[in-house]
Amino acid sequence: MGSHDLTASYAGSDLPTPATATVTVTVGLPTAWNSSTVYDTGDTVSYQGKLYQASWWTQNQKPGDPTGPWQEITPAEDGTPMWTASRIFQAGDVAIYQGTMYKAKWYTRNQVPGTPNGPWSVTD
Secondary structure: OOOEEEEEEEEEOOOOOOEEEEEHHHHHHOEOOOOOOOOOOOOEEOOOEEEEEEEOOEOOOOOOEEEEEEOOOEEEOOOEEEEEOOOOOOOOOOEOOEEEEEEEEEOOOOOOOOOOOOOOOEOO
């Protein structure tokens, strides 16, 4: 969480000095994971610089275990989910892995896209 100054300028003008403006942007990040806190399904935390969401009730279980209660949530710039081992994908969900877009054929977690006979197919 914090406030950040952002200065923007526009130089596509015939004016002798470009227009500039400074705005303050407030970024709301989830609280840091704490081993003594009880988390419910859907709660989000930050841990080691990454965003995680609880898949079920949990306490004292560190985020990062690909089969644990936390899903690492990493979106691409356009908002498309990036594949992470701990993230749960349902049939029809899409994810980007190593620059390629994949679609889940069935429920999957911790199964790398692109493996033969796996739950992923390349999308067009």
